Amino acid sequence: MIPATMSTQHPDNASMPSWVKTSIFNGEDEVFETYYAYSKLGCQEQMWDWEGKEVDAYVVMKLLEKYPDFFSEKILGKDVRLTYRIPNPWVEISERKIFTEALQSITRAYDEANQFYKEPITPVYEVILPLTSSSRQVILTHKFYEKLIGGIDTISIEGVMISSIIGTINPKKINVIPLIEDMNSLLNAAEIIHEVYTTLQLKEIRVFFARSDPALNYGLIPAVLLIKNALIQISKLSERHDLNIYPIIGTGPPPFRGNLNPDNIDKFLEEYSGFKTVTIQSSFKYDYPFTEAKNAIEKINKELPKKQAEIDLNTDMISKIIKKLSKEYRKRIEKLAPLINKIANYVPSRRKRRLHIGLFGYSRKVGNTRLPRAIKFTAAMYTIGIPPELVGIRALNRLTEEELNIIEETYKYWRNDLQSAARYLSWDNINYLLTEDTIEKLKVPREPVEEALVGIMKDLEFAEQNLDLRLGYTTVREKKHSNAVNNALLCIMEGEDPARYIVEAGRLRRFLG
Numbered sequence: 001m002i003p004a005t006m007s008t009q010h011p012d013n014a015s016m017p018s019w020v021k022t023s024i025f026n027g028e029d030e031v032f033e034t035y036y037a038y039s040k041l042g043c044q045e046q047m048w049d050w051e052g053k054e055v056d057a058y059v060v061m062k063l064l065e066k067y068p069d070f071f072s073e074k075i076l077g078k079d080v081r082l083t084y085r086i087p088n089p090w091v092e093i094s095e096r097k098i099f100t101e102a103l104q105s106i107t108r109a110y111d112e113a114n115q116f117y118k119e120p121i122t123p124v125y126e127v128i129l130p131l132t133s134s135s136r137q138v139i140l141t142h143k144f145y146e147k148l149i150g151g152i153d154t155i156s157i158e159g160v161m162i163s164s165i166i167g168t169i170n171p172k173k174i175n176v177i178p179l180i181e182d183m184n185s186l187l188n189a190a191e192i193i194h195e196v197y198t199t200l201q202l203k204e205i206r207v208f209f210a211r212s213d214p215a216l217n218y219g220l221i222p223a224v225l226l227i228k229n230a231l232i233q234i235s236k237l238s239e240r241h242d243l244n245i246y247p248i249i250g251t252g253p254p255p256f257r258g259n260l261n262p263d264n265i266d267k268f269l270e271e272y273s274g275f276k277t278v279t280i281q282s283s284f285k286y287d288y289p290f291t292e293a294k295n296a297i298e299k300i301n302k303e304l305p306k307k308q309a310e311i312d313l314n315t316d317m318i319s320k321i322i323k324k325l326s327k328e329y330r331k332r333i334e335k336l337a338p339l340i341n342k343i344a345n346y347v348p349s350r351r352k353r354r355l356h357i358g359l360f361g362y363s364r365k366v367g368n369t370r371l372p373r374a375i376k377f378t379a380a381m382y383t384i385g386i387p388p389e390l391v392g393i394r395a396l397n398r399l400t401e402e403e404l405n406i407i408e409e410t411y412k413y414w415r416n417d418l419q420s421a422a423r424y425l426s427w428d429n430i431n432y433l434l435t436e437d438t439i440e441k442l443k444v445p446r447e448p449v450e451e452a453l454v455g456i457m458k459d460l461e462f463a464e465q466n467l468d469l470r471l472g473y474t475t476v477r478e479k480k481h482s483n484a485v486n487n488a489l490l491c492i493m494e495g496e497d498p499a500r501y502i503v504e505a506g507r508l509r510r511f512l513g
Helices: 027-041 059-066 068-073 093-117 135-149 183-187 189-200 212-218 220-241 265-271 282-286 290-306 315-344 374-384 393-398 401-410 414-422 427-433 446-467 476-493 499-509
Strands: 005-007 045-049 081-085 126-132 175-180 204-210 244-250 277-280
Touching: 005 027, 005 290, 027 045, 027 059, 027 068, 027 290, 059 068, 059 081, 059 093, 093 126, 093 135, 126 135, 135 175, 135 189, 175 189, 183 189, 183 212, 183 220, 183 315, 189 204, 189 220, 204 212, 204 220, 212 220, 212 315, 212 374, 220 244, 220 315, 220 401, 220 414, 265 290, 277 290, 282 290, 315 374, 315 393, 315 401, 315 446, 374 476, 374 499, 393 446, 414 446, 427 446, 427 476, 476 499
Parallel strands: 005 045, 005 277, 045 081, 081 126, 126 175, 175 204, 204 244, 244 277
Antiparallel strands: none
């Protein structure tokens, strides 16, 4: 069974579920959340996140002890999956030991499941390796586990077998799912996967494509083109080598991060046909009515496995389009970064996270610009009043007719996604930011921020005149959103905490970031 829906712990929710008593999920909440995702919402898989956040290492034991009736019927590791996301030790240097700790816990989980089921059951047998940029990282992770964890019981010390001290170790091997996030790696995804399956002699593999970080780094349309191109390339690889590849896409509810939400299921399934697993992030689960979320997940579980990748793409042409569009987007974001970082500091946290190294600072070669992670970045941009989907959109006028046709054929609902975001543009905030002395009062550098805003105004003019987008609110709910983000900006100007208005705006649009 390849799960169609993977519940995750991404902190993009504005509303908190009733069973969480504070504004932040704690460890016990996340254990219950896993059970809730399986039993109430119908998710077929749960990502258990060891990367950049506090994590409960005893999740398998607690699930089996607390919910024995459910897990007696739905076998953990067979009927529902638990998949670890672990730190990448080649990138996240400070979390190298957590990489080892997470892998070691898999063997204890095996013993706990055996005690519960009274038979050999492997509850965790796959891990997601984020920030994968080479096949070697995947291969070494696989062999690290096989030799140093799964094979440790075959070693002897002073003539004493390790197995006589700690018992037999299982599972002996695990699957490693590469999570590919940056442009170069996405463009070379087929090569990475080919080297992995050839070296490890695999017959099947899951591969995970990020959707949020490419958007943060390169803009909305380039992100979708990157993902679609990677999907097509691995589909061709699968056909050539009789290899079963099961692609996963990491999507959130905002258009900028994938537009996967209960209101957009039909369009999403058509847009991203060919993916076999999608992520159900926190705002999907908690910012929509329970019945809507549950029904949407049920539809994904039913319909996603039927969908196949449909189009063919020229990687060289896609690369040219991405470079043209991302240049304009990145130029704006680099200049706007001081304001984005300022606002992001006020976006409330939903999970207990440790410091994380963002991709943006590593993927660019100009200066030392750093940005928050994709969720807080998106929340900050919407709070500023400028949906990030619209930034740099004027660069479309630099494309040839052939290149524009490629976008139309590849990204079916790009106009729909832009319009969905455009409803939350706040003219009040933009005009206020362009008012004399406002930027100084926010205590951010005036010149770069003002330059970015002038460029964004040109983007908005292009969007209205050439794309026929309606910018700004058209409903009472959207007007309330405009008021909320305006109040948030005014609070910051006055030195007050704007968090309640940021959350209010998030609830109105049904995602925090």
